[in-house]
Each structure stands twice: as structure tokens, then as C-alpha cells.
Amino acid sequence: MTASSSVSEAIISRFPASLELLVLALIPIVMVGSRLGIRAAMHPDGVADSVFGFFSIVGWATPDYIMALLILVGSFSAFGWLPIGSLSVALIKDWNSYTNSLIIDSILNLRFDILLSQLANLAQPVLTLFLVHSAYVFQISRATALDVKKRDFVRAARSRGVSERTIMLKHVRKNVLIPVVTVGGELFASLFTGLAFVETIFARPGIGRLLTDAAISVEVLTLSGCVLLIAAMMIIVNI
Template sequence: MAIFRLVIRRLLSSTPLLFMVSALTFVLVSLVPGDPARTIVGQHATEEQYRTVRGQLGLDEPLPVQYWHWLVRVFHGDLGSSLFSGEPVTSVLNNRLPVSMSLIVAGTVVSGILGVALGLLSARRGGFLVKIVDGLSLIGLAVPAFWLALVLIAVLAVQLRWFPVTGYVPFADDPAQWARSLVLPVMSLSVGAVAIIAKQTRDSVLDTSTRDFIRVMQANGFSPRSILYRHVLRNAALPVVTVLGVVLVSLLSAAVFVETVFAMPGLGSLTQQATIQHDIPLIQGAVLYITVLVVLVNLLVDLAYGRLDPRVRAA
């Protein structure tokens, strides 16, 4: 019941965030230069044709009225239709969501496993591995994901021809090609995340290893392996989980550029295209989906905290 109350409380507290993000997005999109009605009718259309299209799209109404109409439709489960293709926004987003989720989940899993393993190894061995982790952390923070993606394409796809240059193959069509199409995008997203998680893991393990209860266990003859895996890692996991949640959210934003570089039909590339076209319903729907994903990530982090630390569950 405690976990159920936590989930309900977090979801209710996130509701104002959804309203704020959607309203702010609506305002910011309206400030971007461009007119979807003019794009649809073309530059040679008459003024009457132009005004007719604006009226059909609802763009001639005041901005607060447009937002209110969109909000009412959302409460009825309708995100509207694309201004250009006429397709329902929900259908378009649902078709694109598996691509982005495949990329983000794979990037998170790879970053978490490699980052924790490298951080744990450097904490136990020390020496040169510590310098490697610190160097990777600096590189990971300094190198943009889209630049790394271009380098990987030039070397591993164009020169060596190990992986496809661009595109995405659905898992249902060919699992092997699906995995190959994700290798370079996941590498582009994961390099910086692996370094950050590795550094946090190493620092947390070293800090936990110097605490009094660990020294007492060592003095009482507990095996080093048991102390490390049953006590040190459990207590060191809390800050690592926090960093992993931050990394997952950062992957959502980085995926916009990576999907564009690799021509992957995901939410990121869709959002960029909709912004260029000034397709307001599509932009609003994509931002709403991404915001919900961020809320779910924060909820998972809270649940992981409660699982790892009994004091959080008690609170």
C-alpha cells in the first residue's frame, strides 16, 4: 500500500507540470517565425484562400482560445490531427514511439551496465583505471552526441562498413538487423553516460567503503566479496540511481539529434520536423509524450530509492 500511495502521490504532483509544459510549449511555438497556413496554400494563393485555410485550422483564434480547445480535446483523449498530413497525432506518435524507446532503453541499459562495471573495477583496482575513468568523464561531458555520431558513421559505417549508415529496422521484421541498426546510435548516446555513471559509482563505492559499519564488518572477519556485493554496493547504489535517472532524461534530449543524424523515424526527429513546419498539434503531442516519459523516469527513481533504502519507504 505504501508503494501504491507513493505512485499516486507522485502522479498527482506531476499533473501541474504537464499543464505548465504544454502551455509554455504552446506559447513558444507561437513565437517561432512561420505560418503553417501560408505553407499549406503556397506563396501564390489569394488572400481569401489563405484566410479560409487559417479559419479551417483554427489559427485565426486568439492563442488562449486555441490552447483551451486543445486542452479540451486532450481530456477527451484526442490530441488532434497534423496540420499537414491530416493524420491523427496519437497514431503518428504511437508509430514513432517504439523507435525512440528502443534507442533510449538500449542506451540506458548499456550505460548502466558498463558504467557500474567500470566504476566498480576502478574502485577495487585503483591506479591507472582511476585516471581512465576521470579522462572518459571529461571526454563524455565535452563531446556532443551528434558529433560523435558523425565520427562513428564516417569510421564504422562508411570506411569499415560494419554497420548501416542510417535507418531503422523494426524488431518484428528482423531482430538481427534491428540490433545492427541500433549499435551506432546507442554508442553515440552511451559514451558520455558510461563515463559519468562510472565516475559516480567509483566515488560512491570508495566513500561507502570508509564508513564505520564496513570497518566493523571487516574487523569481524566477513569476506571481502560479501562486504562488497551485499553491503557496499547496496548503500552506494542510491547516488548511482539518481545519476542514472538524470542520464536517462538527458538521453531523451540527446536522442533528438541522434535520431536526426541517423535518419531514425522516432519522436526526436518527428519533433524537429514538426517544429520546422510549425505543426502545432504534432509538437504539442510530442512534447506531452516526452514529458510523460520524464515523469515516469522520476517515478521509477523514487521506487528504486524505496526498494534500496528502508528509510525512504518508512518516510
């Protein structure tokens, strides 16, 4: 690619694929990570806390590309699954592209078979990002929950006979989500960093793979365009 128009077209066509992956990974990362953190804080140093804490340390210490390779090798050895990247819309009859996002376009085209196939294709990369980055949310949620448990309003609820489970789910959980949202920009940045490895390993046609291919081919314009997009996303998320 040598023309700026070609670079912008490539970025526009690939950005929806990366956004699909980011959103589908971010939802379970926040929901599951925060819930497990609260669950661990209910009984500090208990079995659940020790087990979740161990796996969170392992997950956070494992680079995205190592986790991706482990999932790739494991899924192929156990089930014979190999990443097939993304479906080619050129092979789909009567297909209309509206957003370049297969998930959204499959819904708009009422092709739910394509939707299920695309979700299946995203399972491995989503699992990779989830296992690595949910550990960060878990640690923040657990630390916040333990701090909130010591506050006066929680002690007052406990003195009124409210069960520990109700206290954690009704009072503590709302306060746990505040720091999780606060570090959302940092979490988004770390997810975007992992895209280059995950999309390349699982043959996903997104911004991360475009960035990797451009770096290998020394395509300066494409590299600059991808970096500019990522920087803009970081600024928007942190506003």
C-alpha cells in the first residue's frame, strides 16, 4: 500500500472485525472477572479465593501470544479445531454488506447460520483475551470488595442481620464496578495490544493483523495509519 486512500480503505474494512473481537472479549472479562473477585472476597484465604487467585496470577503473567498458542495447540489436539479466520462474504449468496461486521451484517441479512459460524470462529481468540485480561479485573474487584466490606454501611447492614451473600451482591458489587470502569481505558489499551498477536495467530482479518503484516513488509503508511487509529481510540476511551 502506497496511497493514503488505500490505507484508509484497509483500516475501515478491518476495524469492524477487531471491534467485534474486543467487544465480545470485554463483556465476559468485566462480568466474570468482577463476579469472581467478589466471590473470592466473600471468604478471604478460602478455597475459592486461593483457586481463583492462583489462576489469575497465571493468566496475568502469561503473554497473549503464549496463551493463544496454548489454546491453539490444545484445541487442535483435543478436538482437531484449527482457526479459519473469518468467513468470506464473497462466497455467500445474496449477501449485503452494511457495516463490514459479520455479526451485525448477518443479523441485518437475517442469516443466523452465518452469525453462529462467526461466533464459533471468534471463540478461540475471545477465550485467549478473556483468560489473560480477566485476571486484572479479578484482582481489582477482589481488592475493592475487601476494602468495601470494612466500611460503616456494610457493618450496619451486617448488624441488622443481613446475610453476607446479600451484602456482597447488593451493596458491595455496585462499589466494585466503579474502579473497574475507571481502569477501563487501561484495560482497553492492553486488549488492543494483544490484538496484534491474537489476530495473527488465529488468522483474524483485523487491525492487529494489518499492523503485523505492515511491520513485516515495512509499509510505513499502513503502520502510521494503524498507530494513529489505536492512539485515537486510547484518547477516546480515556476521556
